[in-house]
Each structure stands twice: as structure tokens, then as C-alpha cells.
Amino acid sequence: MSAEYATFGLAPATRAGGLLPGGDYQVHRDFVDFVVDGRPLLHRLSDLDAVSPLASDVPPSLFTAQVRGLLLEAGAPLPAGRFIVYGCPECEDLACGAVTAVIEPDGEDVIWRDFAWQTDTHADLELNGYHGIGPFRFRGTEYRTALAALLDGRAPGARRRVLLIGARVAQLARLAAALRTIGVGADIAQNADRVPADELRAYGAVVFGRSVRPGERDAVRRAFTTAGVDVPCVDGLAPAVPLLVAQTEQALDRGAPGQRRLTDLTALPAAAEFGVTSSCRVRLTAYRVDRLSRTHARDLFDAVLEPGRHRVPLDAAAVRGEAYVVARTAGTVLVTAVGRR
Incomplete structure (x- = not known):
């Protein structure tokens, strides 16, 4: 041949x-x-x-x-x-x-x-x-x-465990349960001070609860640096478990930027914009937190798109106030806050 x-x-x-x-x-x-x-x-x-x-x-x-x-x-x-x-x-x-x-x-x-x-x-x-x-x-x-x-063991190894840092155990417990449902291990701690270096090297990401202060976050990052491992750290955007799961999935993505189907994501109340590298199905979901701290989710878009730049109009009611947009393909998840002009 x-x-x-x-x-x-x-x-x-x-x-x-x-x-x-x-x-x-x-x-x-x-x-x-x-x-x-x-x-x-x-x-x-x-x-x-x-x-x-x-x-x-x-x-x-x-x-x-x-x-x-x-x-x-x-x-x-x-x-x-x-x-x-x-x-x-x-x-x-x-x-x-x-x-x-x-x-x-x-x-x-x-x-x-x-x-x-x-x-x-x-x-x-x-x-x-x-x-x-x-x-x-x-x-x-x-x-x-x-x-x-x-x-020979020279291929990149998967690190499917996530360390959740925060004092609000109930919220983190719900997040941990959700991550375990989709096959990602999760452990909860208030800090990483006494966690052995071998255990720290097993984590693929760190998720900070909203109550964790900047100094405490810096201490966790130093612990991982001392252990000789570089992991992405996620600052929880809102107390919404599906949104936090999406942020964690984004952090766990080990693919090179040039090999991802979604390259970027931005959102304003009028529209979301993103880049697609190959033909694929793209889904957009909005998460809105109301004044009573209740979370509302709404599917905004679901279609197969060709490579290139795309702009999708958003429903103003779905992204009113504190809101976030999740863009998802089979291999990539991106999360962004809805900006205000």
C-alpha cells in the first residue's frame, strides 16, 4: 500500500x-x-x-x-x-x-x-x-x-483526586459527593499543613471554598510547591455544586491548549463568544445566583458547530445579576463569569 x-x-x-x-x-x-x-x-x-x-x-x-x-x-x-x-x-x-x-x-x-x-x-x-x-x-x-x-511508565499519569479546602464542610461535602459521582476522587481539609508530600502529589487540582482567606490559600500553594508538584487551584465562583464541578473539570484538563476543541470563552449579558478548533457539539448553560443565594440553571444553546469564532446571544433573564456561563464539549469544559459593561 x-x-x-x-x-x-x-x-x-x-x-x-x-x-x-x-x-x-x-x-x-x-x-x-x-x-x-x-x-x-x-x-x-x-x-x-x-x-x-x-x-x-x-x-x-x-x-x-x-x-x-x-x-x-x-x-x-x-x-x-x-x-x-x-x-x-x-x-x-x-x-x-x-x-x-x-x-x-x-x-x-x-x-x-x-x-x-x-x-x-x-x-x-x-x-x-x-x-x-x-x-x-x-x-x-x-x-x-x-x-x-x-x-515503561513514561507517559503522563492521571491525577484524578481533588483536594477541597474550606471550613464550610457541608458545602464541600456536597461537592465531594458530586465529584465522586462522575468518577473524580475528592478529599476535604481545612489546610494542607500536615498532609504528607506523597499525598499532595496525588492530587490533580485544589478547590478553595469562598470562605478561605488569601493568606490561607497562599499557604496551601506553598505546601504543594514544597512537595514539588504544580497543581491548578480553583477559586469557587459560587455555592452552586454543578458550577463548581465544571470549574474542577476545567482545572483537571491535561490537554495542551492547542489540542482543545474550545479555546476560550467570554460572556456579557447580550452574548457569549468562544473559539472552536474542530467540528463538535457545544452546549452552553447559565447559572444565576439570586438575592436569596438560590441557584438557577438554564440551558442556553446546544448545537454542532464548525471550526472558527462563534457568538451566541444570551437570554437576559438567565444571566441577570450574579451569573456564570459554562461551555461544554465532550472533551473540554470552560467556565466564565458574565461580565458587565
């Missing part, structure tokens, strides 16, 4: 979890994505909510088996030499649908070809093939070196 060479790499990625209006939720998943010619392969698949088989929250033996398969050291799990490239983020059932491809050697090179959407053991390329994707020819040394790094 003749094909131009494509570069192959791996990068940490996240399928963002969250609490959605109406009581639904989606699970947080950390995984390693495939990067082809400098761009995440997942972004070439329009509006696909999926993760690669290289998920960091699966048992090590299963993770190793997936890597060995991609290295062609084991047989393909599906007929005709097909491998699962992306699957359901909630389970491992092929019936939910998966992107598969033939992965085969060609001398020293490795070929990925015949991408298709598959829901049973056989793929119908005519009906469900991704005809505009691939084939990709990877140099064998580059391909095997990238995957072997996962087996």
Missing part, C-alpha cells in the same frame, strides 16, 4: 464529566489520545463522544494488553484485523458503537486504514466507513517508541 508518511504521537486527554441540568451526569475519563500529524485523531471525527482504549483508569493488565495489541504483538480483537480506536466512554460494550480500523505492518512501517463506525463484530465500510480519514502510514520506530513509553 502506498501512502505518505504521517507522524504518530500520544497526548493526555480528558473526556470531561459533569452534572448536567435535569439531574443527568456524565463520567470523567482520563485517557491517552492518538496524535496524527500534530492533531488529535479524535478531532477528525465530528462530534464523537468517545475515548481511546488507552484509558488510565482501567486495570494495568488491561491497559498493557491494549498497548501490546496496538504494537501488533497480539492478534486483532475483531475480524479482518480490526482494532478499536475509540469506544464508549461509559463502558466497553461494542454495541454502544466504536471507531475501528485495520492496523497492519508493512515492512518496518505500520498502516492504519479503513476506519469505520462499528456496532457488532463486522464492519460495513460501504455504509459506515470514514472515507475521508486515512490511510495513515507511520514510521515503525516512531510508532513503537511512542507506545512502548506507556509500558
Whole structure:
């Protein structure tokens, strides 16, 4: 098979979890994505909510088996030499649908070809093939070196635990319960003074309650610096659990800025503006805190958008007073306060 060479790499990625209006939720998943010619392969698949088989929250033996398969050291799990490239983020059932491809050697090179959407053991390329994707020819040394790094423990590790700092235990307990619901571990403390350095290095983010004073926040940051770890710190915008969960998901996003589907988000009472790097579904939700400290949530927008800059008008009643907007795709969550002119 003749094909131009494509570069192959791996990068940490996240399928963002969250609490959605109406009581639904989606699970947080950390995984390693495939990067082809400098761009995440997942972004070439329009509006696909999926993760690669290289998920960091699966048992090590299963993770190793997936890597060995991609290295062609084991047989393909599906007929005709097909491998699962992306699957359901909630389970491992092929019936939910998966992107598969033939992965085969060609001398020293490795070929990925015949991408298709598959829901049973056989793929119908005519009906469900991704005809505009691939084939990709990877140099064998580059391909095997990238995957072997996962087996050697040199890939970025997931830190799915969050440290919640504050004195209002009831509010933090609700937040911790919500984070655990979507698969993110959470611990509560008033400070980090006596937390061992090994434990601090296990956290992927710190969330400060609104009652934590600036000096106390600085002390927590110093404790992490002393432990030799740099973690994002989240200042809670409002006592609204879904909003705090969204802020935490934004902080846990380990992807490089250039590999995120949402690049930025700003909001004024009239409209929200944001950038999209690849075709994807974007949802906007407003959270408003009234004078009695009650939180009101409203879905504002839900559509598949093409790459570029977008401006979405906002309902003035939904963002009146103290208000915030959450923009969400399958892999990115951004939160911003609604500014005032």
C-alpha cells in the first residue's frame, strides 16, 4: 500500500464529566489520545463522544494488553484485523458503537486504514466507513517508541483526586459527593499543613471554598510547591455544586491548549463568544445566583458547530445579576463569569 508518511504521537486527554441540568451526569475519563500529524485523531471525527482504549483508569493488565495489541504483538480483537480506536466512554460494550480500523505492518512501517463506525463484530465500510480519514502510514520506530513509553511508565499519569479546602464542610461535602459521582476522587481539609508530600502529589487540582482567606490559600500553594508538584487551584465562583464541578473539570484538563476543541470563552449579558478548533457539539448553560443565594440553571444553546469564532446571544433573564456561563464539549469544559459593561 502506498501512502505518505504521517507522524504518530500520544497526548493526555480528558473526556470531561459533569452534572448536567435535569439531574443527568456524565463520567470523567482520563485517557491517552492518538496524535496524527500534530492533531488529535479524535478531532477528525465530528462530534464523537468517545475515548481511546488507552484509558488510565482501567486495570494495568488491561491497559498493557491494549498497548501490546496496538504494537501488533497480539492478534486483532475483531475480524479482518480490526482494532478499536475509540469506544464508549461509559463502558466497553461494542454495541454502544466504536471507531475501528485495520492496523497492519508493512515492512518496518505500520498502516492504519479503513476506519469505520462499528456496532457488532463486522464492519460495513460501504455504509459506515470514514472515507475521508486515512490511510495513515507511520514510521515503525516512531510508532513503537511512542507506545512502548506507556509500558515503561513514561507517559503522563492521571491525577484524578481533588483536594477541597474550606471550613464550610457541608458545602464541600456536597461537592465531594458530586465529584465522586462522575468518577473524580475528592478529599476535604481545612489546610494542607500536615498532609504528607506523597499525598499532595496525588492530587490533580485544589478547590478553595469562598470562605478561605488569601493568606490561607497562599499557604496551601506553598505546601504543594514544597512537595514539588504544580497543581491548578480553583477559586469557587459560587455555592452552586454543578458550577463548581465544571470549574474542577476545567482545572483537571491535561490537554495542551492547542489540542482543545474550545479555546476560550467570554460572556456579557447580550452574548457569549468562544473559539472552536474542530467540528463538535457545544452546549452552553447559565447559572444565576439570586438575592436569596438560590441557584438557577438554564440551558442556553446546544448545537454542532464548525471550526472558527462563534457568538451566541444570551437570554437576559438567565444571566441577570450574579451569573456564570459554562461551555461544554465532550472533551473540554470552560467556565466564565458574565461580565458587565
